[in-house]
Amino acid sequence: MVEKLIAFSLRNRFLVLLIATAIFIWGIYSIKTSKIDAIPDLSENQVIVFTEWMGRSPQIIEDQVTYPLVTNLQGIPKVKYVRANSMFGMSFIYLIFDDDTDIYWARSRVLERLSSIGNVLPQGVAPTMGPDGTGVGHVLWYTLDAPGVDLGEQRALQDWYIKFALQNVEGVSEIASFGGFQKQYQISVDPNKLSYYKLTISDIMRAVNANNNEAGGRKFEMSDIGYIIKTTGYLQSIDQIENLSVKTNNSIPVRIRDIGTVQMADESRLGIFDYNGEGETVGGIAVLRYGENADQVIQRVKAKMEEVSKGLPKGVKFNIVYDRGELIEESVSSIKNTLIEEMIVVSIIVIVFLFHWRSAISIIIQIPITIAASFIVLNFFDISSNIMSLTGIALAIGVIVDNGIIMAENSYKHLAVRQDELNRQQKGGEHV
Template identity: 70%
Template sequence: MISSLITWSLKNRYIVLAMAGALLIWGFINVQKNPIDAIPDLSENQVIVFTEWMGRSPQIIEDQVTYPLVSNLQGIPNVKNVRATSMFGMSFVYVIFEDNTDIYWARTRVLERLNYAQRLLPEGITPTLGPDGTGVGHVFWYTLDAKQMDLGEQRALQDWYIKLALQTVPGVAEVSSFGGFEKQYQLVLDPVKLQFYNVSLMDVMNKVKAANNDVGGRKFEMSDMAYIIRGLGYIKSKEDLESTAVGNYNGIPVRVKDIGTVQMGGDLRLGIFDENGQGEVVGGIVVMRYGENADKVITAIKAKMKEVEKGLPNGVTFKTGYDRSELIEAAISNVKNKLIEEMAVVAVIVIIFLFHWRSALSIIIQIPITIAVSFILLNAIDLSSNIMSLTGIALAIGVIVDNGIIMSENAYRHLAEYQQQQSEKS
């Protein structure tokens, strides 16, 4: 079989060269398509369900939120395990699927089951799905360099401008904000005044919530003109909130400023984000989707950040905290350098010892073709390349070269012996 294949190849050299060229081109195309990352993704195939019910203890969260969700999510097809954790005001449920399950099919089935489980939860509580990213999906971190802005203004800029723009980049599952203060209106109520005006805390909460809203009316026609009537009630300043009526005392409206004060402040924080011991900063974490090319996603993120930077206030710039593309480019550069080094060493050794440039050329051609075929196989079995696989390819180059040198030297020796025998006969 092997001898027949060798004989056929020798008789059809141009066909073999054409096939080698086609493999090289096909492999080059697959190199461009193959997703590349710095580290292999060994995380489980999971869907995260997050539920928030602020102010409740972990035991209440466990009994009224986590347990109903876990008991209903266990019957989904291809589920390997369901894990959950309850903490103050929050519940996390991790649905682990079989490795061969499509992640977006899994997310759809979990969402269908959540629609059924919704009726078992307390009123007003809605579970949500986590981002469609893996445990190693944090590919890029950035911070804001804005010395002239306070942390609250930086966080508002991050949440309402930068984050929304970066989430439009293809391959990005989520941009998570961190650091700073989330601005909020804070009502500081006087319990003595609440008792005097006979107003409860629930009355204040419901009235303030109802007042912060626009209401629709009807169309009013007058003098061949139609007017749309609506009530504008969204709060735009502290004064609007202070003027909100929350009760009635002897026919006189009781406003928020009559029972307390309103101030601008930050939401409760459980930690801070410090950069190199130089103070607090505000920034974001870019999470990549399943199966995306990390290098292309990071390149697109950097291009988008240049566009976003044009709309930032004067003196505000981006600072990179973590960039995985540096590791990816280093791994690619290592493989390229090894290719060049191996080709140069092979050419020098074969030419010095065999004095035959065609033998050196045949060995050099084997290296890129073999690597190209390896990427064809990676795409065929739906595997991404990373530092581990690229390092393996770099190490395998030596085996390819050794095999080529041995075969060329062996063929060269047999040809020399054959020519010597023919000369002796003549």
């Protein structure tokens, strides 16, 4: 088989060169379109289901949230196993799918099962799916450099302006906010006054919910002009909350200010984010979506950050804390330099040892063609160009050259033997 292939190649040299040129051009195109990352993504094919029920102990979360969800999510097609974790006020369930499962098909199956759970969970508890990001999807971390701006204002700026803008970047699964304070209205109730007025916490919650809403009416026409009737009832200040009526005693309204105090405060926190020991700060994490090119996504996020910076308050700017793009550039640059150095060294060695420029060129040409063809295979199997795959290519150069040298030396040997036979035949003929 090998002899026939060699014989065919010798008889059709132009066709072989044409195929090699086509493979090389295709390989160059594959190199330009190859996904670039610093590290290979070896994370499992998983879907995360997150459920929040604040104020409950881990045991209650386990019994009333985690266990019902796990029992109902088991049995989904192509699921290898299900992991679960319960903590204070939160439940995490990890569904690990087979490696060949499409992640979005898996997410649709999980969403379908969640929609059919019904009344298994406590009232008001709604499970949600995590972002469609990988385990190594944290490609960029940033903080806000905002001197003179309090942490609450920084977190509001991050949650209501920056996050929405960066989430629209192609390839970004989520912008996860961290640090600072999340502002909220808090009602501190005096239990003695609750008992005096014969009220409960539920009464106060119903009063706030009923008065924090809008209601629409109908269209009213007068003098050929149409008027839309509606009521504006959203709460917008502390005074409005304090003046809400909870109940009426003998035609006298009992307001929230009569049974407690209202203040603008911060949501309870379980931790802080400190930057270089200089104090707390606010920022976000850009999470990469499955199957995206990390290098291109990072560049898009940076470009979007420059655009968003124009709308930030004076003195506020981005401070990039972690940028995998730099690691990608350093890793790929290091491997590229190694490949070039290897090609040069190998070419010199081949020329010195064979001392025949045509043989040396035939071996040296194999190196770029083989490297380009390897990227075709990488793209076919959806493998990114990372430090592991590129290192494997660098190590394979020696094998490529060894094969060429062995074939060249074997050809020389057979040619030398054939030449000796011809010489002996000529000498024998002259002697006769």
